Amino acid sequence: MLKIHNLHVKLEEEDKQILNGLSLEVPAGQVHAIMGPNGSGKSTLSYVLSGRDGYVVTEGDATLDGDSLLEMEPEQRAAAGLFLAFQYPVEIPGVGNMTFLRTAVNAQRKARGEDEMSSGEFLKAVREKAKDLQIDAEMLKRPMNVGFSGGEKKRNEILQMAMLAPRMCIMDETDSGLDVDAMRLVSDGVNALRSPDRSFLVITHYQRLLNHIQPDVVHIMSNGRIVKSGGPELALQVEEEGYGDLLAEAG
Amino acid sequence: MNEIAVQTKDVTPQAGAAPARAAEGLQARLDATDLPQGGFTAAARREALDRLRQMGLPAPRDEYWRYTDPRPFNAPVPQPIAIEERAPDSPLFATLDRLTLVFVDGRFDADASDPLALEGIEIATLAQADAAEDHWAAGLYGVLEAAGQRPVARPFAALNTAAARDGVLIRVTGRPTRPVHIMHRRATAEADVVWHHVLRLEPGAELTLLETGMVGARSNGVVEADLARGAKLHHITAKRAGHQKLGLSHIFARVDAEAQLKCFNLSVNGTLMRHEGVIDIVGDDASAHIAAAVLGDGRVGAFHHDDTVFITHGAERGESRQVFKKVLKNGAEGVFQGKILVKPGAQKTDGYQISQALLLDEASQFLAKPELEIYADDVKCSHGSTTGALDEDAMFYLRSRGVPKDRAIVFLVLSFLADALDEIEDEVLRGEISDRLEAWLTRRAAK
Numbered sequence: 001m002l003k004i005h006n007l008h009v010k011l012e013e014e015d016k017q018i019l020n021g022l023s024l025e026v027p028a029g030q031v032h033a034i035m036g037p038n039g040s041g042k043s044t045l046s047y048v049l050s051g052r053d054g055y056v057v058t059e060g061d062a063t064l065d066g067d068s069l070l071e072m073e074p075e076q077r078a079a080a081g082l083f084l085a086f087q088y089p090v091e092i093p094g095v096g097n098m099t100f101l102r103t104a105v106n107a108q109r110k111a112r113g114e115d116e117m118s119s120g121e122f123l124k125a126v127r128e129k130a131k132d133l134q135i136d137a138e139m140l141k142r143p144m145n146v147g148f149s150g151g152e153k154k155r156n157e158i159l160q161m162a163m164l165a166p167r168m169c170i171m172d173e174t175d176s177g178l179d180v181d182a183m184r185l186v187s188d189g190v191n192a193l194r195s196p197d198r199s200f201l202v203i204t205h206y207q208r209l210l211n212h213i214q215p216d217v218v219h220i221m222s223n224g225r226i227v228k229s230g231g232p233e234l235a236l237q238v239e240e241e242g243y244g245d246l247l248a249e250a251g
Numbered sequence: 252m253n254e255i256a257v258q259t260k261d262v263t264p265q266a267g268a269a270p271a272r273a274a275e276g277l278q279a280r281l282d283a284t285d286l287p288q289g290g291f292t293a294a295a296r297r298e299a300l301d302r303l304r305q306m307g308l309p310a311p312r313d314e315y316w317r318y319t320d321p322r323p324f325n326a327p328v329p330q331p332i333a334i335e336e337r338a339p340d341s342p343l344f345a346t347l348d349r350l351t352l353v354f355v356d357g358r359f360d361a362d363a364s365d366p367l368a369l370e371g372i373e374i375a376t377l378a379q380a381d382a383a384e385d386h387w388a389a390g391l392y393g394v395l396e397a398a399g400q401r402p403v404a405r406p407f408a409a410l411n412t413a414a415a416r417d418g419v420l421i422r423v424t425g426r427p428t429r430p431v432h433i434m435h436r437r438a439t440a441e442a443d444v445v446w447h448h449v450l451r452l453e454p455g456a457e458l459t460l461l462e463t464g465m466v467g468a469r470s471n472g473v474v475e476a477d478l479a480r481g482a483k484l485h486h487i488t489a490k491r492a493g494h495q496k497l498g499l500s501h502i503f504a505r506v507d508a509e510a511q512l513k514c515f516n517l518s519v520n521g522t523l524m525r526h527e528g529v530i531d532i533v534g535d536d537a538s539a540h541i542a543a544a545v546l547g548d549g550r551v552g553a554f555h556h557d558d559t560v561f562i563t564h565g566a567e568r569g570e571s572r573q574v575f576k577k578v579l580k581n582g583a584e585g586v587f588q589g590k591i592l593v594k595p596g597a598q599k600t601d602g603y604q605i606s607q608a609l610l611l612d613e614a615s616q617f618l619a620k621p622e623l624e625i626y627a628d629d630v631k632c633s634h635g636s637t638t639g640a641l642d643e644d645a646m647f648y649l650r651s652r653g654v655p656k657d658r659a660i661v662f663l664v665l666s667f668l669a670d671a672l673d674e675i676e677d678e679v680l681r682g683e684i685s686d687r688l689e690a691w692l693t694r695r696a697a698k
Binding site: 050052072073074075077078079083084086089090092093094095100104105107108111143157160164205 | 298450642643644646647648649650651652654655658662663664666667668669670672
């Protein structure tokens with residue numbers, strides 16, 4: 001599904017290297033977690049994959065089902081099936097949550113040459129999915145993320161993910177700012193989306209989220225590279241021991 | 252020493268010539284202008300002409316005209332502008348239940364209009380009423396305009412009072428169930444349109460007045476609105492796209508105790524536009540809001556849009572809001588001059604003013620001059636002005652969800668304008684304006 005090979009990335013505005021030959025492969029149907037200390041380049045990886053401005057790829061490639069992502073515009077990557085759940089979802093006053101979501105769903109369908117969703121179909125689908133995430137009608141009507149609590153914003157991200165039905169979901173510290181109940185709701189939402197042809201890359205600081213969303217593989221990232229990969233037990237080890245020994249061991 | 256003497260000699264005759272030239276300019280302007288004698292307005296017209304002669308037409312160096320060139324308005328006649336093909340939009344508010352009044356090149360067209368009857372209001376056209384010597388509007392026509400000439404002279408408003416031949420005179424005594432909709436249409440390419448409305452809202456009366464369409468190659472409009480205690484006026488204007496005209500307008504409002512005034516203007520294009528709002532809060536606990544959403548695209552033709560507002564708080568616990576938002580691209584220019592004057596004794600005044608420009612490229616510019624002048628010690632007044640580009644975080648967020656760039660810009664522009672649109676109280680009217688904006692933006696997005 002997602003293949004990242006020897007990715008080198010620097011900032012556009014300054015001569016600062018963030019990713020240093022990162023390689024990673026997420027097969028279809030799997031959930032991979034990335035953990036790592038602050039400043040190791042986790043968020044940068046998510047931005048580079050989804051096409052944010054401000055980064056320069058100096059070497060390497062990232063492909064989704066064999067197609068290079070790096071030359072695509074962000075909206076093309078989305079239409080190709082990539083989704084990034086933001087750590088800090090952006091508030092956009094004056095734009096209704098539903099209006100935006102319907103536009104996004106239909107823009108992706110159009111880009112893929114599929115029929116657009118009718119207003120009725122869309123409403124039905126969104127209501128169903130919103131209910132599972134305990135998002136009420138009033139919240140759907142409100143301007144995008146405006147006045148939402150931290151938990152509401154994250155639930156709204158998962159709602160968008162559910163509606164857009166991407167094949168490759170990247171979640172950037174979705175657990176930050178969530179209380180226990182909200183984390184459960186969000187995790188349930190993610191787990192409901194797990195399927196053999198959908199993959200997840202879950203970026204997190206804490207093992208706790210991985211209790212709810214069980215990963216197949218855990219990667220430890222440091223200094224812009226993956227330095228160690230293993231099973232779920234690796235996350236437990238980080239939780240107990242911190243990164244110190246792990247990173248020393250990985251050299 | 253010698254140099255100074257020479258300079259003085261050079262400058263003096265010029266300074267002497269300027270007033271003479273200005274007087275000639277004004278005379279040429281008046282010679283080309285149709286000046287009706289008037290019936291009930293006769294005295295007001297004569298006085299307005301005297302005022303105008305004293306003030307003269309504005310010069311580009313006048314402080315109040317520093318950012319907007321008055322010369323095209325000073326010119327005796329406008330450049331003709333071909334009558335447009337049908338605009339791509341359907342008329343605004345067409346599906347609403349409303350009383351429609353059609354003006355063609357500034358003249359009332361009775362055949363195209365609804366009968367002048369609506370419960371709770373008395374309505375006449377200026378041309379019709381001015382045949383008589385007596386009318387309720389005699390106490391207001393030119394009166395609020397004259398009051399609004401201090402401390403800043405507004406010569407074109409005086410010219411308007413002297414020259415206007417038509418407009419509406421509305422006296423509201425109740426709460427009409429339908430809004431009044433004035434639709435302007437063009438018929439001749441060279442029309443230099445002057446219209447003048449007088450609105451009197453009796454205590455507790457309410458009116459929604461909509462004004463849309465295209466007005467002349469050049470237009471000069473005045474609204475005088477007198478709101479008695481507890482009255483409520485909602486004035487919404489929207490100009491059609493694709494019209495390269497010169498337009499000037501003034502609204503002079505007097506807002507008495509507990510009355511509420513809400514003005515909103517939507518402007519999309521126009522070569523040179525200036526809208527002045529002159530609002531006097533004269534009674535306690537009154538409120539006055541004035542807002543505009545402006546979209547300027549210099550690609551269609553030169554675009555310059557000036558909003559100039561002067562709100563005077565002369566009573567206690569008054570609330571005023573100025574919300575001006577301009578989206579500018581391809582070399583479009585936006586201007587905002589906004590003033591809040593709080594007179595001695597106008598305690599507990601709450602005055603707010605925001606002017607913001609969203610520049611979609613580096614060729615466009617926005618000039619803002621916010622002013623506060625406060626003579627009372629227990630007031631809350633704030634103003635802010637910002638000029639910025641599209642928010643890159645928001646752009647990326649929208650695009651990462653699959654929304655194409657052009658469409659994302661439309662969303663962000665609508666988001667930018669939202670505060671101004673929120674000043675339209677009625678949800679249906681706000682929806683119509685918002686849909687119109689969205690359609691216009693979507694059509695233009697790629698250009």
